[in-house]
Amino acid sequence: MTGTTGATGTRGATRTSGTTGWLEGKQLWERVPAPLVDAGLVALAALDLWLNLSDRTPRGLALAALACGALAVRRRFPLAVFLLTLPATLIQDTLVAPIAALYTLAERSRNRRLLALCATLYALATAIPWPPDHGAGFGRTWTLVDFVYTLATAAAPVLLGQLVQARRDLSQRLVEIEEAKEHERALHAQAVLTRERAQLAREMHDVVSHQVSLIAVQAGAVQVGAKDAETREAARVIRSLSVGTLDELRTMVTLLRASGGDATELTPQPTLADLHRLVASSGIEAELKGELSPTVGTPAQRALYRTVQEALTNVRKHAPGARATVELWHDGTDVGVTITNTAPTRPALPLPSAHQGLVGLRERAEILHGTFESGPTGDRGYRVRMRIPAHAD
Structure with missing residues (x-):
């Protein structure tokens, strides 16, 4: 009974010291x-x-x-x-x-x-x-x-x-939690960068491009109405430079609106051809089945890719040890993907999450006039399914 009557601080220090010694x-x-x-x-x-x-x-x-x-x-x-x-x-x-x-x-x-x-x-x-x-x-x-x-x-x-x-x-x-947090930090940084790029692209398109267009129009009017050759030549040069500047601005706006990933941030949006690399580098035991025609529209390919990316990320975070199957399929004029994972083999620890991934996929499907479904399976697994028109735009 002597041990139970010791001071709390002494017991805590002894316990901590014993635990540290055991770990060492x-x-x-x-x-x-x-x-x-x-x-x-x-x-x-x-x-x-x-x-x-x-x-x-x-x-x-x-x-x-x-x-x-x-x-x-x-x-x-x-x-x-x-x-x-x-x-x-x-x-x-x-x-x-x-x-x-x-x-x-x-x-x-x-x-x-x-x-x-x-x-x-x-x-x-x-x-x-x-x-x-x-x-x-x-x-x-x-x-x-x-x-x-x-x-x-x-x-x-x-x-x-x-x-x-x-x-x-x-x-x-x-x-695994540390890797998932690092992955989330990278995704968050990329999302912030994408929003900033989109905002900058809108500003350039709505303000700078509009003003340069007005310069080109005014220069064209001066070129037509001027009486002396020197003024017409100056107006022509101004108009030519304005048109060239507009082309450069359009190119910059296109690049800014492209999703970034590496340091260059000028890579194109992912397509179905990138799915094999995505599945192989997912960090879980995953298998890709089926294939779709490369003629599937670019928005549809991008939506299917993002669905697979989000689903595999959720499996890694919330179903440790589970296996996943990614199946591409087509049904008439529609194409789709189904991601199914087995039951986790280890208990999942609670991870911080905004719970917006599946909501974003559902909104993406609605924009493309498709459907999105997600829910548990009978064997304690989980299934995510997206169906969209093959030539959605």
């Missing part, structure tokens, strides 16, 4: 080569069996050697190795081999029922007297007590293995 020890442990760890574990299990050997018959020695040697491949076949340690556990007084195998299985398996069953099997193999007549005078009560005690002991490697598995999953999710 874990990092040092992970640096040790796996073959060296396995060899040391096999040697430790052999020493444990040798000191507690109760059955020195050829059968008992063979089962003990099998239990120890199997630990060398426990990382590849955790369940099989654990099952191979049970016969030795039944007839020998061993601890290291089954506990190590049970920890490895818990660290690599997500099946809680299987882990509970394996812990129970280990407790039974330890508590049941062998040979059976050897425990005749031992009593069922003590056998039951031994079983409960061993089952509680088996819970330790199972819980530790699950803790290590959760820590590994958390580390992986933190990396």
Whole structure:
């Protein structure tokens, strides 16, 4: 009870120090080569069996050697190795081999029922007297007590293995979250740049182009109405320069309205030909099926591309570990794309989001006189589907 009456600050400092020390020890442990760890574990299990050997018959020695040697491949076949340690556990007084195998299985398996069953099997193999007549005078009560005690002991490697598995999953999710945040920051910066370019393009088109056009018109009027040749020539030069300036302005407005991505920001809008690269670089396990004719209108191609881009981004953020299928299809005069992902294999952590991606896709579909659907599937997956006219403009 003394520990429970300590100061809160002392307990917090002790807990923090202990956690830090454990993490540092874990990092040092992970640096040790796996073959060296396995060899040391096999040697430790052999020493444990040798000191507690109760059955020195050829059968008992063979089962003990099998239990120890199997630990060398426990990382590849955790369940099989654990099952191979049970016969030795039944007839020998061993601890290291089954506990190590049970920890490895818990660290690599997500099946809680299987882990509970394996812990129970280990407790039974330890508590049941062998040979059976050897425990005749031992009593069922003590056998039951031994079983409960061993089952509680088996819970330790199972819980530790699950803790290590959760820590590994958390580390992986933190990396994925950081990558997703970086991707969102890049998209946000690109969106801000696009808005600024669009605003600048409107200003140039509505103000500067209008004024240069007036200069060209006035210069043309002077050129027609002037009486002397020198004035007409000056007006002609002014009008020619104004027309050239208008052409340059139109080119600049076109470039400013183009979506940017790289440093040059002068690349064209994406098309269906860019889908293969988009799917391959999505960062998830994705497959592209079907194809569409290159004669599909540019607005339709751009809409389908943006739909796939948004859907794959959402899969990466909200369904970690899921597989995605991107299917292009055509139906009469309409074309479309369906993106379906399976259920996530790991729990998704809440990520900051404006929840505007799917809304923007629905608005894009309505502008092109198409339809947009999204929603969960029956197997805990998610489906996104867009249909638009092939020659929408």
